[in-house]
Amino acid sequence: MFLLQFGNPSNVKAQLIASSSNSIQANSYYTVQIYKNSIPELQSLISIDKDDELLKVVLKEIAQKTKLGIAYNSDLDVLNKKVSVKFDKTKASDILEYVLLGTEYEAAISNTREILLIKRQPVEDKKIVEIDISGVVKDAETGETLPAVSVFIKGTSIGTTSNSEGEFELTVPDNSEILAFRYVGNKELEIPITGNMRNLEVEMEPDVLIFEDVVVVGYGTQQRAEVTGSVSSIRTEVLENIPVSSFENALQGRLAGVNVVEPTGEPGASPEITIRGGGSITASNGPLYVIDGVPLSRNSDLQVDIQSQRGSFQAPKSNAFSSLNPNDIESIDVLKDAASAAIYGSRGAGGVILVTTKKGTPGINRVTVSMYGGASSVVNKPDMMNAEELIAYTKDARNNNYLQEIDRGNQPANPLYDPNTNAGRPNVGNFLIPEQYVNWNGTDTDWLDVVLSSSAQQNYHVSASGGTDKATYFLSAGYLDQDGIIDGSSFTRYNFRANVSYEITDKIKVGSVTNAALSNHDRLPANAPYYQQPPEIIY
Incomplete structure (x- = not known):
C-alpha cells in the first residue's frame, strides 16, 4: 500500500511514504456517500478536466486540490482503469462518487484525512447507522445566537460551523461519543451524544479569565477589560525563564512599541529603553520607573566619574536597577500612552515602567531553588589586517x-x-x-584575540514565601557572577529581599519592603579605540 500526502497548494511537492496494508483499521474511516455533508474537505468546490486518464492520476489530483492525502493498494487493478471527467466548481464528494461508478470500490475519508478506496458492501449486508444532530448555539448570558461556532466530533475530522443565525446540522456515526463546541472568548463545551439530538439549544459561557486578567496602572490595579489606555505586561512565568542580570533586558523583543538597545553588551551595563520612539531632542526620552509604587530615577548623568573622561574612553554606564533580581519580580507593566501615564505628569512623558515584586500568598507555603550557568563568546568577529x-x-x-x-x-x-x-x-x-x-x-x-575572550556566568536563587490570613512573607537571596567577553570586565551581585505584610484590622495593613544588594561592577571602555604604531606586543 502507498500513502500520498499533499500539503498546501502553494507547495505542490508530494511526499511518497510506504505503508503496510494493515495500517487501516476497522471503523477508522467514513464513507463519502454518507458523510459528504459533514466533512469540510468533501464540500470543497474544485474543477478538473481529464480525458482518458488513469483513475489513480485523477484521484491524486482530487486529493491535491482538496488538501487531503490519499492511500491505496498499488496492486489494485481498478487504479489502472481509464476515466474521462470534466467538472467545473463541483463538490469533491460528487466527483469522487462519479469516478468510482461501476467499480466494486467506493471512496472514504480516514481519521488522518486521507482518501481511501474500500470495497462496496452488498446492499443487503449494509448496516448504516447514523445520527442526525441539529440545533442552535447561544450566549449563556445574553441569549444572543453565536455565528461561526466550531461544532465537531471530538477526536475525529467530522465537523461543521454554525451559520449567521447560530444554527448547525451534522450527521455523525452512531458510535460517536462527544460533541464539542468551540468559540473564541467562550469556554469550550462538550456534551455526550445520545439517541435523538435534534433541535438542540446549546448555551456557551464566556471565558471570564480572559477578561479578568489584572494589570497594574498608575493609580492601582484594573481588570484588563476595563483599561482604555495602552498597557503591556510581562508575568513572572516569562521572567523566570530568561537568563538576564537586569529586568530591563527581559523586555527586549517581548512588548510592542518598547525598544531596548544594548549599547555595549558588557555585563551589568545599562540598556537604553524608549517607548514608542523619542519625544524630545534635548531632554531624556527614557521612561519613568516605578518599583512597588516608588518612582525611581536612572539618571546616568549623576555618575560624575564617567563624565570626567573623554567620550571615546568612557566606561559603560552603570545600571542602577541591576541590584534588583529579576527572579523577585511578579510582573512588569508598561504604560505607553499619555492617558495611562498622566498621573505621573511630565516625568512620565517617555512612558512608565511599573515593577511589582513578589509577595507571599496566604495559606500557600513555598520554597523555590533555581540556578543556571552559561557561556558567552564572540560572534561575527571582524577580519582585521595583520x-x-x-x-x-x-x-x-x-x-x-x-x-x-x-x-x-x-x-x-x-x-x-x-x-x-x-x-x-x-x-x-x-x-x-x-x-x-x-x-x-x-x-x-592579534589585538582582538588579546582583548576578547570567552566568558562564563552563573546564577543561584533561593526564596521562601507563604503566610496566613493576617500575615504574609516573601524572602529571597541570590548570587550572580557574570564575566564579560572583554577581558577584565565582570559583574557580581549578592542580593537579599524581604517583603512582609500584616493586617492589623480590616482597614489597617502595615508592611515592609527591604532590598539589600552588594554588587561589584568592573567596567572597561568597550568603545575605546586600541591603537599602536607600529604593531607591538601588549605589556
Missing part, C-alpha cells in the same frame, strides 16, 4: 601621497626615491613611512 598587511597598506598610502604631488608639479622628482624606505623623500609627514615600518622587527599581535 601587521604585515598594515605595513604594506601604510607604505602604499604614503607612496601615493608623494607620487601624486610629483604628478601635479608640486614636488620635484627625485632619482633616489625608494618605495620601501624614506630615501629621497622630503620631510613631509604624509610622505614619510614610519621608521618602525621600514625596519619592522616581525612583531604581529
Whole structure:
C-alpha cells in the first residue's frame, strides 16, 4: 500500500511514504456517500478536466486540490482503469462518487484525512447507522445566537460551523461519543451524544479569565477589560525563564512599541529603553520607573566619574536597577500612552515602567531553588589586517601621497626615491613611512584575540514565601557572577529581599519592603579605540 500526502497548494511537492496494508483499521474511516455533508474537505468546490486518464492520476489530483492525502493498494487493478471527467466548481464528494461508478470500490475519508478506496458492501449486508444532530448555539448570558461556532466530533475530522443565525446540522456515526463546541472568548463545551439530538439549544459561557486578567496602572490595579489606555505586561512565568542580570533586558523583543538597545553588551551595563520612539531632542526620552509604587530615577548623568573622561574612553554606564533580581519580580507593566501615564505628569512623558515584586500568598507555603550557568563568546568577529598587511597598506598610502604631488608639479622628482624606505623623500609627514615600518622587527599581535575572550556566568536563587490570613512573607537571596567577553570586565551581585505584610484590622495593613544588594561592577571602555604604531606586543 502507498500513502500520498499533499500539503498546501502553494507547495505542490508530494511526499511518497510506504505503508503496510494493515495500517487501516476497522471503523477508522467514513464513507463519502454518507458523510459528504459533514466533512469540510468533501464540500470543497474544485474543477478538473481529464480525458482518458488513469483513475489513480485523477484521484491524486482530487486529493491535491482538496488538501487531503490519499492511500491505496498499488496492486489494485481498478487504479489502472481509464476515466474521462470534466467538472467545473463541483463538490469533491460528487466527483469522487462519479469516478468510482461501476467499480466494486467506493471512496472514504480516514481519521488522518486521507482518501481511501474500500470495497462496496452488498446492499443487503449494509448496516448504516447514523445520527442526525441539529440545533442552535447561544450566549449563556445574553441569549444572543453565536455565528461561526466550531461544532465537531471530538477526536475525529467530522465537523461543521454554525451559520449567521447560530444554527448547525451534522450527521455523525452512531458510535460517536462527544460533541464539542468551540468559540473564541467562550469556554469550550462538550456534551455526550445520545439517541435523538435534534433541535438542540446549546448555551456557551464566556471565558471570564480572559477578561479578568489584572494589570497594574498608575493609580492601582484594573481588570484588563476595563483599561482604555495602552498597557503591556510581562508575568513572572516569562521572567523566570530568561537568563538576564537586569529586568530591563527581559523586555527586549517581548512588548510592542518598547525598544531596548544594548549599547555595549558588557555585563551589568545599562540598556537604553524608549517607548514608542523619542519625544524630545534635548531632554531624556527614557521612561519613568516605578518599583512597588516608588518612582525611581536612572539618571546616568549623576555618575560624575564617567563624565570626567573623554567620550571615546568612557566606561559603560552603570545600571542602577541591576541590584534588583529579576527572579523577585511578579510582573512588569508598561504604560505607553499619555492617558495611562498622566498621573505621573511630565516625568512620565517617555512612558512608565511599573515593577511589582513578589509577595507571599496566604495559606500557600513555598520554597523555590533555581540556578543556571552559561557561556558567552564572540560572534561575527571582524577580519582585521595583520601587521604585515598594515605595513604594506601604510607604505602604499604614503607612496601615493608623494607620487601624486610629483604628478601635479608640486614636488620635484627625485632619482633616489625608494618605495620601501624614506630615501629621497622630503620631510613631509604624509610622505614619510614610519621608521618602525621600514625596519619592522616581525612583531604581529592579534589585538582582538588579546582583548576578547570567552566568558562564563552563573546564577543561584533561593526564596521562601507563604503566610496566613493576617500575615504574609516573601524572602529571597541570590548570587550572580557574570564575566564579560572583554577581558577584565565582570559583574557580581549578592542580593537579599524581604517583603512582609500584616493586617492589623480590616482597614489597617502595615508592611515592609527591604532590598539589600552588594554588587561589584568592573567596567572597561568597550568603545575605546586600541591603537599602536607600529604593531607591538601588549605589556
